[in-house]
Amino acid sequence: MKNKRLLILLAIILTIIIIVSLSPHYFGSIIKQNIKKHGYLAIFVFTFLSDFIDQPLGPDIVAIIGLYFKLSIVFIFLSSLLGTWSVSLVNYYLGKKILSNSINDMHSSKKYKKSYYLIHKYGEYGLFLSAALPIVPYTICTWFAGAFKMKLRNFFFYGMLPKVIKTGLILLTFYFIYNKLL
Numbered sequence: 461m462k463n464k465r466l467l468i469l470l471a472i473i474l475t476i477i478i479i480v481s482l483s484p485h486y487f488g489s490i491i492k493q494n495i496k497k498h499g500y501l502a503i504f505v506f507t508f509l510s511d512f513i514d515q516p517l518g519p520d521i522v523a524i525i526g527l528y529f530k531l532s533i534v535f536i537f538l539s540s541l542l543g544t545w546s547v548s549l550v551n552y553y554l555g556k557k558i559l560s561n562s563i564n565d566m567h568s569s570k571k572y573k574k575s576y577y578l579i580h581k582y583g584e585y586g587l588f589l590s591a592a593l594p595i596v597p598y599t600i601c602t603w604f605a606g607a608f609k610m611k612l613r614n615f616f617f618y619g620m621l622p623k624v625i626k627t628g629l630i631l632l633t634f635y636f637i638y639n640k641l642l
Contacts, residue, residue: 476513488521491506491521491522491525492525492528494506495522495525495526495529495531496529499526499529499531500526500531500535500536500538500539501539503522503523503525503526503531503536503539503540503543504539504540504542504543505543506519506522506543507519507522507523507539507540507542507543507544507547508543508544508546508547509547510522511543511544511547511548511598511599512547512550512551512599513599514597514598514599514600518594519540519543519544519627520540520626520627520630520631522540522543523536523537523539523540523627523630523631524630524631524634526539526540527631527634527635527638528638533631533632533635536631537627537628537631540627540631541623541624541627544620544623544627545620545623548602548615548619548620548623551599551602551603551606552602552603552605552606552612552615552619553606554603554606555602555603555604555605555606555607556606556607556609557606559603559604559606559607560606560607560608560609579604579605579608579610580608580610583601583604583605583608583610584610584614584617584618585618586601587601587602587605587610587615587618587619588618588619588622590619591618591619591620591621591622591623591626592622592625592626598619598623601619602615602619605619
């Protein structure tokens with residue numbers, strides 16, 4: 461039963477990834493229209509949604525679109541940060557509640573213990589890299605952080621804090637580029 465829930469969740473996520481990957485321009489235009497109309501609330505919602513699953517339109521792109529509409533960089537940053545932190549906690553708890561039991565059921569206890577050891581030994585570094593770099597899937601790392609019961613304090617420090625720095629640097633970079641060009 462638990463594995464069935466996990467498979468259904470993974471099927472839904474995979475379907476969304478495929479749909480968004482096949483038409484990023486369409487979804488980009490929807491995001492632009494909503495940010496123009498709803499401002500910071502749209503930034504929060506789309507940051508949350510774009511960070512819920514790994515797909516081409518990441519949360520940083522959503523924040524950058526806010527700059528295009530001359531919204532306040534501080535409120536863009538705060539809206540984006542609230543969205544990405546909220547969804548990070550949701551993904552962490554999804555991993556803790558759903559994925560943890562499924563992993564334990566699918567693997568022998570020996571394999572689970574080895575995986576648990578590796579995650580606790582190196583997981584914080586993997587989570588840090590996934591939060592700081594776009595090449596490592598952050599969402600999947602948050603699921604595994606929850607599944608292998610990483611301490612919430614460590615999850616915050618290695619996963620959520622680097623997102624603050626990354627989002628801040630990206631926003632500042634595009635803010636200065638945008639203001640110099642126009």
